[in-house]
Amino acid sequence: MQTPPRSQTSWFRQTAGGGALALLLLTTTRAQTTDPNKPWPFAPRATSAPPAAATPRPAAATPGTIAPVATPRPFGAAAAPDQGPREVPLVEKKWDELVNKEVSKDGTTALEIEKDKWKHAETENFILHYRRATEAQKVAREVEYDLWFVAKTLGATKDRYQRKSHVFIFEDEDEWKKFVGLTKAPAWSASFAYGDELFLNVRRTEGPKRFDSNTLAHETTHAVVARLFPQKRWPLWLNEGWAEYMGGASVAARKGQSVKGHQARLRLAEMPLATLEALKEYPSDEASVRQLYQTSEKLVRFLMDEMPKERILQFIDAALAGKSLRDSVLEVYGDKVKDWPDFEKKFEKFTK
Ligand SMILES: [Zn+2]
Numbered sequence: 306m307q308t309p310p311r312s313q314t315s316w317f318r319q320t321a322g323g324g325a326l327a328l329l330l331l332t333t334t335r336a337q338t339t340d341p342n343k344p345w346p347f348a349p350r351a352t353s354a355p356p357a358a359a360t361p362r363p364a365a366a367t368p369g370t371i372a373p374v375a376t377p378r379p380f381g382a383a384a385a386p387d388q389g390p391r392e393v394p395l396v397e398k399k400w401d402e403l404v405n406k407e408v409s410k411d412g413t414t415a416l417e418i419e420k421d422k423w424k425h426a427e428t429e430n431f432i433l434h435y436r437r438a439t440e441a442q443k444v445a446r447e448v449e450y451d452l453w454f455v456a457k458t459l460g461a462t463k464d465r466y467q468r469k470s471h472v473f474i475f476e477d478e479d480e481w482k483k484f485v486g487l488t489k490a491p492a493w494s495a496s497f498a499y500g501d502e503l504f505l506n507v508r509r510t511e512g513p514k515r516f517d518s519n520t521l522a523h524e525t526t527h528a529v530v531a532r533l534f535p536q537k538r539w540p541l542w543l544n545e546g547w548a549e550y551m552g553g554a555s556v557a558a559r560k561g562q563s564v565k566g567h568q569a570r571l572r573l574a575e576m577p578l579a580t581l582e583a584l585k586e587y588p589s590d591e592a593s594v595r596q597l598y599q600t601s602e603k604l605v606r607f608l609m610d611e612m613p614k615e616r617i618l619q620f621i622d623a624a625l626a627g628k629s630l631r632d633s634v635l636e637v638y639g640d641k642v643k644d645w646p647d648f649e650k651k652f653e654k655f656t657k
Pocket residue numbers: 315316317327328362523527544545548
């Protein structure tokens with residue numbers, strides 16, 4: 306039996322088909338002990354899947370507080386102030402009326418639990434399955450905004466993400482545990498993304514266990530990436546760094562916060578870049594995991610804040626093409642830094 310979860314952790318992996326599985330977990334504050342020889346914590350879903358790569362999302366440096374993060378405006382926003390979706394109508398539909406009923410195996414499993422109690426609704430870009438409209442409405446508003454924010458930042462037009470993603474919203478702890486027990490996700494999972502689907506455990510209770518917007522935005526970012534870059538496997542650091550950075554930035558932008566200077570929050574962003582880049586799987590000890598997430602976020606933050614942010618897609622493309630971090634940086638930002646050591650020095654000093 307799990308001890309009561311205290312801190313947030315998230316997990317991510319990708320299958321050979323490019324489907325991303327990102328898990329948000331609630332773990333105890335004690336370090337997770339893992340067997341490094343085991344494809345932990347998931348068995349591959351596809352026979353040709355690459356080695357499992359999964360990792361806890363480290364708890365916030367200051368538990369209980371969510372530090373505001375830098376809030377870059379999406380590209381073009383300054384010229385044409387587009388505030389993103391605010392009012393998101395939730396249109397309840399019968400199952401048979403849904404625009405697409407293709408769900409994953411886990412989705413089918415979810416829908417079979419207390420089958421008659423599921424309600425369904427569509428928004429512009431998502432299909433939600435839920436028990437209570439109140440929570441579904443909140444999730445709908447946030448995932449639509451996160452999708453808009455991430456897609457806009459990546460310069461992605463609507464035609465690149467036309468098919469609606471399914472979102473499964475659980476509110477009952479026992480029901481969620483039952484569901485997780487029927488999937489390959491670890492028993493202590495609180496939420497996860499698989500491909501472009503989101504499985505969320507949204508508790509009704511207030512308090513530290515409450516599902517928070519930053520977590521939702523982090524997982525939604527993974528789902529949006531899966532939607533925009535099908536069949537692509539992102540380097541571990543870029544995937545988690547992007548989700549951490551964009552998740553925080555989306556929430557801040559939605560709330561109208563414009564805060565810089567919170568790089569100080571990333572106290573553990575001290576992993577050498579060579580080590581960071583070499584990581585193909587999540588480390589098994591919590592300290593290294595935190596370093597991975599924070600250093601990754603710092604690196605994405607540095608590229609977005611200190612380098613011309615409109616080149617980020619070019620950088621992502623270089624990284625996805627298999628180029629090294631050094632080569633990608635020098636190819637895309639070569640006019641901004643003297644050489645690689647110069648980039649490393651500037652990154653080290655970066656504290657915004
Ligand atoms: Zn993640």
